[in-house]
Amino acid sequence: MAEEAGLRQEPAGIEPVSEARGLSQGQIVRKRFLGHSGAIAGLAVFAIIFVMAFTSVGYAGIPGWWKYTHEAVSPLVNDGAPTASLWPLAWGEHPFGQDRIGRDLFAMTMRGAQQSITIMVVIGLIAGLIGVVVGALSGYFRGWMEAVLMRLTDVIIIVPALLLAAVMAQLAGRRDEGSWFASFASSNGVLALGIFLGLISWVGLARLMRGEFLTLREREFVDAARISGASNARIIFKHILPNAVGVLIVNVTLTMSAAILTETALSYLGVGVKSPDTSLGLLISQNQEAFATRPWLFWFPGLFIVLICLSINFIGDGLRDAFDPRQKKFNAKKARDAGATPPAATPVAALDSRADDGRTAGGDRGA
Amino acid sequence: MVTYIVRRLVTAALILLGASFLVYLLTAASGDPLAEFRASSAPNKQQLMDSRSALLDLDTPAPVRYFKWLGGAAQCLVPFTGSCNLGKNIAGQPITDALGHALIQTLTLVTGATVLAILVGITLGIITALRQYSTLDYGVTFMAFLFFSLPIFWVAVLLKEFGAIGFNNFLRNPEIPLPVSLGVGAVFGAVAMIVAGGDARRRALIGGIVFAAVAAVLIYFSVTQWFKTPGLGPVVIAIAGVGIAFAVTLLTAGLRNRKALQSALIAVGAGVVLYFVLQPLLNQATFLMIVLLAVAAVLVGMAIGYFMGGYDRGQSMRAAAITSFLLGFLILLDRFMQAWPAYFNNSRVRGRPIATIGAGTPNIEGDFWILGIDSFTHLILPTTALILISLAGYTRFTRASMLEIMNMDYIRTARAKGLSERTVVMRHAFRNALIPVATIVAFDIGGLIGGAVITETVFSVRGMGFLFLDGIQHVDPNPVMGVFICVAITAMAFNLIADLAYSALDPRVRVKA
Numbered sequence: 001m002a003e004e005a006g007l008r009q010e011p012a013g014i015e016p017v018s019e020a021r022g023l024s025q026g027q028i029v030r031k032r033f034l035g036h037s038g039a040i041a042g043l044a045v046f047a048i049i050f051v052m053a054f055t056s057v058g059y060a061g062i063p064g065w066w067k068y069t070h071e072a073v074s075p076l077v078n079d080g081a082p083t084a085s086l087w088p089l090a091w092g093e094h095p096f097g098q099d100r101i102g103r104d105l106f107a108m109t110m111r112g113a114q115q116s117i118t119i120m121v122v123i124g125l126i127a128g129l130i131g132v133v134v135g136a137l138s139g140y141f142r143g144w145m146e147a148v149l150m151r152l153t154d155v156i157i158i159v160p161a162l163l164l165a166a167v168m169a170q171l172a173g174r175r176d177e178g179s180w181f182a183s184f185a186s187s188n189g190v191l192a193l194g195i196f197l198g199l200i201s202w203v204g205l206a207r208l209m210r211g212e213f214l215t216l217r218e219r220e221f222v223d224a225a226r227i228s229g230a231s232n233a234r235i236i237f238k239h240i241l242p243n244a245v246g247v248l249i250v251n252v253t254l255t256m257s258a259a260i261l262t263e264t265a266l267s268y269l270g271v272g273v274k275s276p277d278t279s280l281g282l283l284i285s286q287n288q289e290a291f292a293t294r295p296w297l298f299w300f301p302g303l304f305i306v307l308i309c310l311s312i313n314f315i316g317d318g319l320r321d322a323f324d325p326r327q328k329k330f331n332a333k334k335a336r337d338a339g340a341t342p343p344a345a346t347p348v349a350a351l352d353s354r355a356d357d358g359r360t361a362g363g364d365r366g367a
Numbered sequence: 368m369v370t371y372i373v374r375r376l377v378t379a380a381l382i383l384l385g386a387s388f389l390v391y392l393l394t395a396a397s398g399d400p401l402a403e404f405r406a407s408s409a410p411n412k413q414q415l416m417d418s419r420s421a422l423l424d425l426d427t428p429a430p431v432r433y434f435k436w437l438g439g440a441a442q443c444l445v446p447f448t449g450s451c452n453l454g455k456n457i458a459g460q461p462i463t464d465a466l467g468h469a470l471i472q473t474l475t476l477v478t479g480a481t482v483l484a485i486l487v488g489i490t491l492g493i494i495t496a497l498r499q500y501s502t503l504d505y506g507v508t509f510m511a512f513l514f515f516s517l518p519i520f521w522v523a524v525l526l527k528e529f530g531a532i533g534f535n536n537f538l539r540n541p542e543i544p545l546p547v548s549l550g551v552g553a554v555f556g557a558v559a560m561i562v563a564g565g566d567a568r569r570r571a572l573i574g575g576i577v578f579a580a581v582a583a584v585l586i587y588f589s590v591t592q593w594f595k596t597p598g599l600g601p602v603v604i605a606i607a608g609v610g611i612a613f614a615v616t617l618l619t620a621g622l623r624n625r626k627a628l629q630s631a632l633i634a635v636g637a638g639v640v641l642y643f644v645l646q647p648l649l650n651q652a653t654f655l656m657i658v659l660l661a662v663a664a665v666l667v668g669m670a671i672g673y674f675m676g677g678y679d680r681g682q683s684m685r686a687a688a689i690t691s692f693l694l695g696f697l698i699l700l701d702r703f704m705q706a707w708p709a710y711f712n713n714s715r716v717r718g719r720p721i722a723t724i725g726a727g728t729p730n731i732e733g734d735f736w737i738l739g740i741d742s743f744t745h746l747i748l749p750t751t752a753l754i755l756i757s758l759a760g761y762t763r764f765t766r767a768s769m770l771e772i773m774n775m776d777y778i779r780t781a782r783a784k785g786l787s788e789r790t791v792v793m794r795h796a797f798r799n800a801l802i803p804v805a806t807i808v809a810f811d812i813g814g815l816i817g818g819a820v821i822t823e824t825v826f827s828v829r830g831m832g833f834l835f836l837d838g839i840q841h842v843d844p845n846p847v848m849g850v851f852i853c854v855a856i857t858a859m860a861f862n863l864i865a866d867l868a869y870s871a872l873d874p875r876v877r878v879k880a
Binding site: 151154155158159160162163164166167257261264265268269281284285288291292298302305306309310313314317 | 378381382383385386389390393394396397398512513515516517518519520521524528820821824835836839847851854855858859
């Protein structure tokens, strides 16, 4: 990809790709990503939330630095109103306030953020893995394998996620039956939910990966590899997959940001994370009635959902720009200095543009 | 082509069979339908359980029940017999009836929201693409990401608090303090400065004008208590109409085409005269009459354009028709505003017009205008929430598509042969940029009727999502299956339509025969 880009004639305003000369593809992508201020801001915000969420109230039995947990009840301070203030900068006893019975909202929000991030990562991993395998198999081998896998994808795509989540919640709730699933789900509720959502959200990704494989397997370098005697596995893993990794990463990011909203929505509807454990969606659903009297119970969890989701979306946008070889970093000032008309990018073949439309569409739909 | 469609339909039918089997089993497995009775201490507990078991046919294993259900559902495929049997829900109501009611509720909720979101989203996408990397572009991009990240139930609760409760409190005594008027004016001025193009001087001028206008209007509203007795009046309609005429002509024909501009202005004049003529007629309005009047407005506009002629008769007709349609909308709006005080003081509404839940005030009586305002005040909040959420996707997608088109060779050719920028954008770029957007729109319309479960829950609209959720909660497969079948069939049909539309609109793409 880098070589192709290097050969193109660039109009004014687009930084010459000589910046990319002598760099590997990974280096170019990294450079472009680091130059995308939105993505870097998103990454920073996400890192802060991540560290805060996982160190403050502790995770998996390891204690954190914050003095309360999401379940601990303490006497109401200041009638539960938030004690944090910007001026003078103070943290106070309960920075985000307390709910009606005196649980610390900061601890609950941090616990909810942990849950959201856990679910997001689990869904990203599982959906990415299944999506790649299904997409690669059906796109590379075609034939009956493609027919079967793609029909399976079609079936799963139209089964409503809400129903599946309800079934899952029901199964997890049956503690008396002692099945391995029920015992696993009752001890790791959020993990089970993540795995389950991952098992159904790979479909969009599988379609995209199939499209990528269909295009790439017709390329000359694949023929060359085949003629020199490479096995199917080698062609898939060493030749095609590295070229499809951009689409993969971008769409996994988008799936992950959509996954957060799905989790909060399911918890809101009462089929996701259940009390006594907590999640951001559950907090909002429990506290929406109290908006008039204790608005902070509603503001802070919502704020964290938006912040996490927004930062992931910005990271995804940065990745999309970084991985897209046709996207050039455009410098408006340079274009004006050169006195040029709006820059015309290199023409693309109709086929390419179609593939790209599908990709963007899929990404948007997945999100 | 025919082979392709037939093959797609056969596959779709098979997928539907498989998926419906899966959904039925999942619903049946999703819980214990007798749970509510097991914990109860009613003396006739056993009797209740038996009757529920008989109603849901619980003695038959779920796969067999599915085939029974399928047998009933298959009768729906036979046309004109009216023997469609999708089973009954727990309350004993036939699912076909329940689906009919729910479908109407859902469609009234989502149609307006989707149409508006598509219109606004495409407009924003086009504008941001034309002004790439401007402050406006960055602002809209950021807003798009923000809206994309908002959980809809959170937005809905905020809207209820500020859009309904807050606004209703404001309406009790609609006085806007002077600082607020100036502040709102300043915000609008700042937005106008960002939106406006050109150099700093022009931007500052536009921003200043907008600030003064908005502040003046708000002060006027406050002094005259406009919100108690809103209305536009013929003068405002005439001024707005002239503005519309210029804007529409600018977009459809260009201001150079004097005949088109004149046709649009004549349409405005005719509209203002008709405003007075139509008032008595509008007092007995029905829905059909409004539709007919809208059609008549378009026809009158086209006639004006036809008789004005000019070097391009089509452009004149288009400009005049769109102008008169929009003017008709203004007259309609004015008439609704005239009915506002009556609605506001209605004994059922009691001065709190914007509703937070439901799809209509129960037992409200009134003429067309009162009922129209009633559904408007109930729809405004969920519609706003849905628009905010779905706007982002359309904006981003249209922007990407438009950017790609603007970089094409034929756009350069069009510019090179000396076409005006308006023609290049409206004739060459805009239409081609809409091709991929059209497929997305088709997808979304397909997903419409099942896509608003959370919005319906938050705003207590008893639509498809409510039916679905209720079915799941009672472990009652019939409503779940009914909703699922409707949603799946529309989704698949529109997927097919999207693919066919793409190949029809873009000759480079051919469907595989």
